[in-house]
Amino acid sequence: MAVSMKRILIIGCGGAGKSTFAKKLSGILHHELIHLDMLYWKGNWIPTPSDTWTRIVRSVIKKREWIMDGNYSGTLPMRLKRADTVIYFDFPTVQCLWNAALRVIKGRFLGARRSDVPETCRERFDLDFFSWIFNYNRKHRARFMALLSGHKNRKNIFIIRGYAEANALLDRIGAMNGR
Secondary structure, eight states, rough: OOOOOOOEEESSOOOTHHHHHHHHHHHHHHEEEHHHHHHHHHGGGGEEEHHHHHHHHHHTSSSSSEEEOOOTTTTTHHHHHHHHHEEEEEHHHHHHEEEEEEEHHHHHSSSSOSSSSSSSSOOOHHHHHHHHHHHHHHHHHHHHHHHHTTTTTTTTEEESSHHHHHHHHHHHHHHTTTT
16 A cells, blocks of 8 residues: 555445545544535435536645545546545445435435435435436446556555455555554
8 A cells, every 4th residue: 555645536336335435534534525416415415516516526626635536527536636536335235225215214214314315315216316326336437446546656556345344444544644
């Protein structure tokens, strides 16, 4: 593992646990935590207009240190260029669908509140989102893996395939940082 871990991207399929991992990592490194969903979505799941979104992302990536979770492929090239570390959650589709369904159940019926989206964005069963998760590995995974492969000699790249690997990485980073 290279020494520098100042600007960290966490990407992968929805429902994989990127935001939860990002929170834990932020607790270890004490870098600013930037949930892209928090910045992108306005009340009631209204998206930020594309030109405004690009300006927002350009602004936040200028910061010296950050942990950023979320895909948003339109801004990925500029975020990837600035990042020194990428953590890709390469989880099975079934696991991501299960986690996303649990998130909806917890939010809608048990009152659980997510800290990675605006408070006014209540959990809901969104067929488009679940379809995106269902098709993610088949349609997007190869492109992400190829993109990361092109950066493996210039950046810290971690491919995480399960929660045991995610926890082991957190433990390694914690040990390197005296935790």
